[in-house]
Structure formats: structure tokens, C-alpha cells
Amino acid sequence: MLENIILAIASLKANKMRALLTMLGIIIGITSVIAIVTIGNAVTASVNSNLSSFGTNNITISIREKSEKQRTMSLLGPVSGAAGGAPSGAGGPPGMRGSGNTSEPEDSDLISDKMIEQIKEAFPADIKGVSLESSVGSATAKDGDLYANITMTGTNADYLLANNLEILKGRYLSEKDVRNYRNVAIVSDKFVENMFPDGTDPLSQDVKIYKTNSIELYTIIGVYKYEQSSMGQVSTASEEDLSTNLYIPISTANLDASQKNYSRITVVASGDTDVLAFTTQLTTYFDNLYKNNSVWGARVNSMETQLNSILSVISTISLAIAFIAGISLLVGGIGVMNIMLVSVTERTREIGTRKALGAKNFHIQFQFVTEAVIISGIGGGIGIIIGTLVGTIVSVVLKAPVTISIPVTIISVLFSMAIGVFFGFYPANKAAKLDPIEALRYE
Incomplete structure (x- = not known):
């Protein structure tokens, strides 16, 4: 075994360029598979993290027009x-x-x-809360030369259960605020920076909201942390012109609305509830x-269902692309076989000499199979390093977590070695069957 390995390495050193070109197909194939799987895992983790922030226990119920069949x-x-x-x-x-x-x-x-x-x-045991939301529209808060662009949204107390909203100061809306139609508001930290640049505590401060047809007065009871949605459109507005949400009681928001009921609600399932079954x-x-x-019906969708569907699609696409990239491994294996056949021809006299000195057929077979395995193994190792590096770089650029799949890496190594054995066997068998007398006569 050791002697065959030494002979194989010596043969590779003697033909460095040819050995590198032989490995190229293996390197490209392994690099592609590792890189694609790593990037696919990174994208999956990123999507999972982003969608989970919306609440995997959230179940959305929306009123939709029925299809002709349903009608x-x-x-x-x-x-x-x-x-x-x-x-x-x-x-x-x-x-x-x-x-x-x-x-x-x-x-x-x-x-x-x-x-x-x-x-x-x-469903008393399955429902933790029901989040309500009503869009009022765009408006502007003004105080002299100070202003802040806002989007007014009516919500209830359970809105905080269904949405990833971090309260920095004060409190969120309560059921009492909703029940009593209070003119209170939750504003963003960006709103505070625009309207209270001198550092005044915004809590309990009154702000004038200029709507299209009216001016309304609201008292600030809480401040939340503004975060740009990673799933939405990136805002290009300056800090001063940035529009953020201003949350008010949904009862107050619906005072002037023509419709008092809701076209969409979000049911927040309890922690121990099977969301899909619910x-x-x-x-x-x-x-x-x-x-x-x-005419009208209700459509029920859970975030967990959507998340599972999206992750399934991403996994399927990644697997399909990885499979296509793996075809280059087959091409690389054929390259290994071609070069080994050339090597057999070049070393015909060497083979004849070894057989004349008593080498058995399996000794010759083992020698050439070992060379093929080492070529494939080295190529696979280089491919794993490059593929991991490429996958890591792309994941960092996408700002996604880097996840290296150990099983895929191990399978890639074993697969590259298997290619060496499979595609190296035919040239090795051909070399082993050479007649020693004819081999020695070969010029």
C-alpha cells in the first residue's frame, strides 16, 4: 500500500500540469456542490429567521371573494x-x-x-390573542419647523403578541385605551428624534397630526424601536423624511371609517398548540x-405553513442545482479514466518489467487504482476547500449565517474517492492484462 502511494505521488510530480488538468473536473464538481449547499443553507437560515420574526404562531384570517365553484x-x-x-x-x-x-x-x-x-x-385553549389592524393612511406630525412623516395604524392590545415590536419607553396600547376611544399614540424612536431633537421626554407629550381633511391631537404613551423590514422594500428617504408607523387604538381609528368590522385578523396560537392542526x-x-x-369567504393561512412551503421550495431548488453541478463530477471521472489510459500506454514497458519480476495482476491493478484514487482524493480535497471558501464569502455578502454541511462534505470526499475507484478500474484492469513479453517489446 505504502509503495503504491509513493509511486502514485511520484507519477503526479512527474506530470504536474497533466495531473492538475485531470483533477480540474473533480475540483469544479466538488466546489460547485459544496458552495451551492452552503449558500442554500445560508439562504434557508436567513429566510427562516426573517419569517420567524413575524411569528410562527400567527394565523391570518382574511376575507376573500369566493371562486365560482365555491359560489x-x-x-x-x-x-x-x-x-x-x-x-x-x-x-x-x-x-x-x-x-x-x-x-x-x-x-x-x-x-x-x-x-x-x-x-x-x-377555542379557549388554543388562542392566546387576536391581533387587529386598520390602516388610517399617511399623515404628518408638525410643531413649528419640526415635522415627522407617519403612517397611522389602528391596533389593539394583542397586536404586540403577533408582531415583533420592541417598546423602548412607556407602554403599548391597552384594552382600556381601545374601549374608551382614547387619543393616545405609540411612536417610533425616529419620530422622537425628529419631533424632540432637544432631548425632551416624549412621554405624555401632545402632538398635532395633520391629516388630509383634519388636524388631530394625540398624547404619546410609548416609544418603539424602528427597524427596516428585511422582507420589504428598502427605504431611500433621509432620516428627516423617513415615514414610520404611529399606532393608535383601533376604535379611535375606526371612528370615521365607513366599515367598522375587519377584513383581516391575526389569531395568535398558544405556545403548546399544534399550529398546523389548529x-x-x-x-x-x-x-x-x-x-x-x-360571494365572500374566509381564507385561513398560518405563517408556519408559509414558512414550510418557502423552505421546501428553497431546499428543492438547492438540491436540483447541486445535482446539476454534480454532473461535472461525472465529466471529471471520465477525465481521470482518459488520463489513466494514457498513463498505461506510456508505462507499458514498466508494467512488463514488473510482471516479468513476478508481479501479479492484482498488484498492477492496485497500483493504477491507487493512482486514480489519489488524483480524485486530492481534487476532492481542493474542491472542498474552494467550495467552502466560496460559500462562506457569498453567505457573508448576503449577510446570512454561514452553515457548512458536514454530511455533504463527507459524502463529497467519499464520492470523489469512489470516482477514482470506478473510473480507474478499467485502465488498471487493462494494464494488469498486458502480456509481459509484448509489454517489454513495446517501444
């Missing part, structure tokens, strides 16, 4: 009643609607406060609830 089923089947705990009476199930085209749902088609309370009663239960619940509405 037909609603019109044909008799209403058997909603699932256990389903709403009924005032503020309960949406009433029967015609099948005429309509662009917007009526208030009676939306989710009411009473329906939300009945959902909580139907999503299915809520889907059945709302299907029954909107069964007698021929």
Missing part, C-alpha cells in the same frame, strides 16, 4: 350551521348574499367584534361560518 356550492347546499361554537344572531354569520359581481365586501360580510369573541369562546380547525370553522354567503 355554486354555497347556493346549492342547505345551511347546516357552523362548526361547534359558531356565531349566530346579531354580529354572527354573514347573511345570504346574491351572486352579483361586487368589488368590495359590505360591513356585514366582514369579521365583527362579536364574531371574534365567539372564536375565542370556541389552522385546519379554523379553516373548517370559517368555511361553515361563511357557508351561506355566496
Whole structure:
């Protein structure tokens, strides 16, 4: 074994350029596989981290127009009643609607406060809270020459459960704020920098909000940390012109709204609840609830379901690309076989001499297979180093965590060695079968 390894290394040293070109296919193949898997793991980890920040326990229920098939089923089947705990009476199930085209749902088609309370009663152990959100629109806070651009959003107390919002000062909205229609607001630290540049404590301070048709006065009760969403569009506005959210009680936000109910709510599942199973239960619940509405229905989606779907797609794409890159390993293996056949031809007299001195066929086979394995092994090692380096650099550039797959690395090494054995066997077998007399006569 040691002698064969020494002979193989000596042969590589004697033909350095040819050996490097022989390894090139193996190097490229292993580099591609390692780099792609590393980058794929980094992207997966980044997407997982970003989407998880939105809350994997969040289940979104939104009102959507039914498809033609769903409309037909609603019109044909008799209403058997909603699932256990389903709403009924005032503020309960949406009433029967015609099948005429309509662009917007009526208030009676939306989710009411009473329906939300009945959902909580139907699933008391599974629901931690229900987050409500209502967009008021863009506005500007002004105080003399000072100003701050804002987007006014009405929320409830449970909004904090469903969203990654860090409160730096004061408190968030309470149910009492919502119930009493208070003019209180939660502002961002960027808002504070613009409106209170002298360092004044913003808590309990009143700010004038200039809307399109009115001027409103709000008292600041809390300050949150502004963070640019990594999943959204990157803002190019300056610090002074940056628009941030200003949160107010949803009851206050809806005072002038034409619709008092909600087209979208977010149910926050309890920590020990199976989110996927609970999503299915809520889907059945709302299907029954909107069964007698021929136009509008509820769509139930969980962040965990979306996250799993996205990660599955990324993994499939990474695997497919890695497989395609692995084809170059096959090309590299053919290159190894070609060079070994050339080597057999060049060393015919050497083979004849060894066989004349008593070398058996398996000795010759083992010698050439060893050379092929060493070429593939060295090429694989170089490929792993380069692939890891490329994957790390790209992950750092993408600001994603670097994750090196040890199993893929080990498989790559073993695969490169297997290529050496597989594609080296034919040349080695050919060398072993040479007739020693004819080999010695070879010029």
C-alpha cells in the first residue's frame, strides 16, 4: 500500500500540469456542490429567521371573494350551521348574499367584534390573542419647523403578541385605551428624534397630526424601536423624511371609517398548540361560518405553513442545482479514466518489467487504482476547500449565517474517492492484462 502511494505521488510530480488538468473536473464538481449547499443553507437560515420574526404562531384570517365553484356550492347546499361554537344572531354569520359581481365586501360580510369573541369562546385553549389592524393612511406630525412623516395604524392590545415590536419607553396600547376611544399614540424612536431633537421626554407629550381633511391631537404613551423590514422594500428617504408607523387604538381609528368590522385578523396560537392542526380547525370553522354567503369567504393561512412551503421550495431548488453541478463530477471521472489510459500506454514497458519480476495482476491493478484514487482524493480535497471558501464569502455578502454541511462534505470526499475507484478500474484492469513479453517489446 505504502509503495503504491509513493509511486502514485511520484507519477503526479512527474506530470504536474497533466495531473492538475485531470483533477480540474473533480475540483469544479466538488466546489460547485459544496458552495451551492452552503449558500442554500445560508439562504434557508436567513429566510427562516426573517419569517420567524413575524411569528410562527400567527394565523391570518382574511376575507376573500369566493371562486365560482365555491359560489355554486354555497347556493346549492342547505345551511347546516357552523362548526361547534359558531356565531349566530346579531354580529354572527354573514347573511345570504346574491351572486352579483361586487368589488368590495359590505360591513356585514366582514369579521365583527362579536364574531371574534365567539372564536375565542370556541377555542379557549388554543388562542392566546387576536391581533387587529386598520390602516388610517399617511399623515404628518408638525410643531413649528419640526415635522415627522407617519403612517397611522389602528391596533389593539394583542397586536404586540403577533408582531415583533420592541417598546423602548412607556407602554403599548391597552384594552382600556381601545374601549374608551382614547387619543393616545405609540411612536417610533425616529419620530422622537425628529419631533424632540432637544432631548425632551416624549412621554405624555401632545402632538398635532395633520391629516388630509383634519388636524388631530394625540398624547404619546410609548416609544418603539424602528427597524427596516428585511422582507420589504428598502427605504431611500433621509432620516428627516423617513415615514414610520404611529399606532393608535383601533376604535379611535375606526371612528370615521365607513366599515367598522375587519377584513383581516391575526389569531395568535398558544405556545403548546399544534399550529398546523389548529389552522385546519379554523379553516373548517370559517368555511361553515361563511357557508351561506355566496360571494365572500374566509381564507385561513398560518405563517408556519408559509414558512414550510418557502423552505421546501428553497431546499428543492438547492438540491436540483447541486445535482446539476454534480454532473461535472461525472465529466471529471471520465477525465481521470482518459488520463489513466494514457498513463498505461506510456508505462507499458514498466508494467512488463514488473510482471516479468513476478508481479501479479492484482498488484498492477492496485497500483493504477491507487493512482486514480489519489488524483480524485486530492481534487476532492481542493474542491472542498474552494467550495467552502466560496460559500462562506457569498453567505457573508448576503449577510446570512454561514452553515457548512458536514454530511455533504463527507459524502463529497467519499464520492470523489469512489470516482477514482470506478473510473480507474478499467485502465488498471487493462494494464494488469498486458502480456509481459509484448509489454517489454513495446517501444
